[in-house]
Amino acid sequence: MKVADIIINRPAKQLHKPFSYAVPEKFGTIAPGTRVLVPLGGSREEGILIGYHEEAEPLSYTVKSIIQVLDQEPWFTTEMMNTAKQLSQYYLCSYGDALRLFTINKTLKSYEAPKEVWLVTQPGFTVEQFSTRKKKQRELAEYLLDVEGAPLSLLKAKGFSLPVIKQVAAAEYIRSEERFKETKTRFTSLLSNEGDITLTDEQQVAYEPIRAAMDANTQETFLLHGVTGSGKTQLYLKAAARCIADDKTAIILVPEIILTDQIVRRFVETFGDEVVVFHSKLTINERYNNWERLRRKDSHIIIGARSAVFAPAEHIGLIVLDEEHDNSYKQEDMIRYHAKQVALWRGQSHGCPVVLGSATPAVTSFYKAQHKEYTLLSLPNRVFEQPMPQVQIVDMKEEMLRGNYSVFSDDMVNLIDTTLQNHNQMIMLLNRRGYSTFVMCRECGKPIQCPHCDVSMVYHQSGEELRCHYCEHHEPVPNICPHCGSKKIKFFGSGTQKVEEELRRQFPQARIARLDQDVTKQKGNGEEILEQFRIGRYDILLGTQMVSKGHDFENVTAVGILTADSVLNIPLYSAAERTFDLLTQTAGRAGRGEKLGCAVIQTYNPLNYAIIKSKAHDYIGFYNEEIQNREILGYPPFREMIRMLVRHENINTLEGIANHIVTDLEAHKDSEDIEINGPYETGIKRKRDMFYLAIMIRGPKLDSVKKYIAQSWIFTQEGLLIDVDPI
Known part of the structure; x- marks a missing residue:
């Protein structure tokens, strides 16, 4: 007897294995990838038919039947189901959760574009x-x-x-x-073909291997290492035109929603309605519509953040990850996948090249290129040979010794003054939103903490309130200390709101725009600010990491980085890499037009190698030092890592569960080279009224550990978050 294997479409770990259902004759043969309605317990549930298996008759158990077929044709292709299977095995999530990534919503119901x-x-x-x-x-x-x-x-x-x-x-x-319906962009279409897209000699040399791989329909991973302003986007346009000519789909990924606007402009101006945009801030109808346009092949280019890697395309001819080093490609909630790994799986299935572009490639990516796992392509010069910006490092300890306790060093003030006098524009980075970093009592020395998380709340001048950046709890600033009753409440540190206020005080003639999460919460705000800055309505763009990458403003000649140490001091193995990326990428926003660029970086650690190498835009020098440290300490790419976060509202119960997991993993590991560390407290012990403990697994290869976890009780443990390849 032929029985269908059905994955129940509900995010419950207990339902991660397929269920068996009979197929009534009236439905004929239902193609794998089709949604069906099935009975489960006393209810009806939506399921996804993933295949069939043979059962010997008579059956020793009762097989319920499929009630209804929900799709006229399969939603999931064979490639989508295979990729979802790989994802579930590699990232230790359920198959159903992995399949849902290829959909618009968490449920598949009512897929009807307007x-x-x-x-x-x-x-x-x-x-x-x-x-x-x-x-x-x-x-x-x-x-x-x-x-x-x-x-x-x-x-x-x-x-x-x-x-x-x-x-x-x-x-x-x-x-x-x-x-x-078509989802329109606001950009003018100037539809072009491949011949209209010109490349410099240097770009053409980098493009040829990509073109050859597309023509041969072979999967090859290219690491495009191009300095900021070297014209990587122009090369993406050329490759996408080739893809359209072959009637295939190109997937262009960018790390942040806020960055889609500029690259969309370039693509729409070149390809018109061939372009659809996909990111989380679209309405549901817009998302449905764009997904349908790709399924029908009305459009051949999708641009979006990490979730766009799951575009429902049957014939993919090119996948690009711009700013491939960026941590935003790693999903930090629910299924903690990395878009780069999914892109490589899909590229393999479709026989198409995957292009990873960056001025500061991820250390693991460059290591793979050095060892011929990826093909390295280089763009070492800016277009038209513009020089890289001059970078000046300012030691803030020396500023304090001279009596300058301001957020701005003397060199930073001079840079701002010069930029304004010359009627140029400036980007200023402060990787902290809010007004003050924390509020503390000077009597007892205790900060005002969030009642639901073990973190200090941040003062936001807008609304005049304290806000937690983890759970968004907010409350008025207290008049007296809740710990000791003192009235000596003082604000410490500077966030983007406070720096904006100080800029307006010192430079009243400057037109200033602020770009951070507080500003971009409302749809379209961020894009509007960037557009106004592009056309010259603002002199200074102040913001968090949103201002540091991907932007190309012709009149920006100056960049100021106020706290280069904000990322360096985070207790992560990748802290130096993140710091180098942030400084190099931000400094690279300056001098991209005809005018020379310069940058001032303020730091309390001027001798750190990440800061020294960023001054010279010396990626190779940074890589050589960083890779040595990683090999000595046993971090990626030399060892694999799995981080487990166990959470529970009761600390004693939490400790019992975490210790049980460690004991079980120690008993079942098959190599002494595998280390299991923990349980230990995370950086923040309590978030949203839940306590957290961490377990770290490291080893040369962790395939056997993954296999055991997937089949054991650990996989279905409530409150467990599994992060494979944490960054």
């Missing part, structure tokens, strides 16, 4: 069908003949009344039909 009615002309349609007295009808007919078809919404927007539209729609050789 449609609209079009009037479409056919051969034989003429203006002469309408009397010369019916000027509006003839005008509409002429327009339709010119464009060959248009939606009713557009015709109404052009001033044609509904009676006129109905009269033209009733004429011969014209038909009404439903089409999916």
Whole structure:
């Protein structure tokens, strides 16, 4: 007897294995990848048919039957299901959770993109069908003949009344039909082909191996190491044009939503409606529509943040990860996948190149390129040979010895003054939002902490309140200390709001824009600020990491980095790498036009190698020092890592669960080279009223550990978060 294997589409760890259901004859053969409705307990659940298996008859158990088939054709292709299987095994999540990543919502129900009615002309349609007295009808007919078809919404927007539209729609050789709505961008389309996209000699040399891999339909991973301003986007455009010519889909990934606007502009200006955009701030209808356009192959290019790597394309010809080093490609909630790894799996399945582009490649990526696992392509010079910006390091300890306790060093003030006098623009980075870093009592020395998390709350001048950046709890600033009753409450540290206030005080003539999470919470705010800065409405753009990468502003000649140590002091093995990336990328925003650029970096650790190498834009020098440290200490790429976070509202119960996991893993590890450290307290012991303990597993290869965890009780343990390849 043939029995269907069904994955129940619910995010419950207990349902991670497939269930068996009989297929009634009336449904015939249901293709794998199709959604079905099945009975489960006393309810009906949506499921995904992933395959079949044979059962010997008579069966020793009762097999329930599928109730309904929900799709006319499979939603999931074989490649999508295989990729989801790889993802579930590698990242230790359920197969159902992995499949859901290829969908719009967490459930698959109601997949129907919005449609609209079009009037479409056919051969034989003429203006002469309408009397010369019916000027509006003839005008509409002429327009339709010119464009060959248009939606009713557009015709109404052009001033044609509904009676006129109905009269033209009733004429011969014209038909009404439903089409999916198009999600428009606000950029002008200048549709081009591959021949219109010119490359410099250096770019052409880098492009040729990518073109050869596309022509041969072979999967090859290219690490495109190009300095800031070397024209990596131009090379992406050329490769995407080649992809469209082959009737295949190109997936272009960027790390942050805020960065999509600039790269979308470039692609839409080049490819028009071939481009769809996908990120979490689109409405549900926009997401449905863009997904459908890709499935129908109405469009061949998708641009988006990490989730766009799951685009439902059947023929992928190119995948690009711009700023491939960026940590935003790692999902930090629920399924902790990395978009780069998913891109490599999909590239392998589709036989297409994967291009990883960055001025500061991830250390593990460059290591793989050095060992021929990836193919290294280089763009060592800026376009038109513009020089890299001059970088100055300021030791803030010396500033304090001279009596300067301001957030701005003397060199920073001079840079701001010079930039404003020359009518140029400046980007300023402070990797802390809010007004003050924390609020503390000077009597007892205790900060005001969040009642739900073991962290100090940050003062936000907007709303005049304290806010927790982990759970978003907020409350008024107390008049007296909740610990000792003292009235000696003082604000410490500087966030973006406070720096903005200080900038306005010292430079009243400057037009200043702030870009951080507080500003970008409302849809479109961030994009609008960047657009206004691009056209010269602001002199200084102050912000968090949002201002540090991907932006290309012609008139920006200066960059100021206020706290280079903010990332360096985080207790992570990748802290030096993150610091070098942040400083180099931010400094690289300056001098991308015809004018020379310069940057000032303020730090309390001027002798740290990450800061010294960033001054010279010396990626190779930084890599050589960092890779030696990683080998000595046993960090990636030399050893694999799995980090487990165990959480519970009761600390004693939490310790019992965590210790049980460690004991079990120690008993079942198959090599002395595998280390199991913990349980230990994380940087923040309590978040959102839940206590946390961590367990770290390290070893040359952790495949056997993963296999054991997936089959053991550990996998279904409530409150357990598994992070494979933590960064």
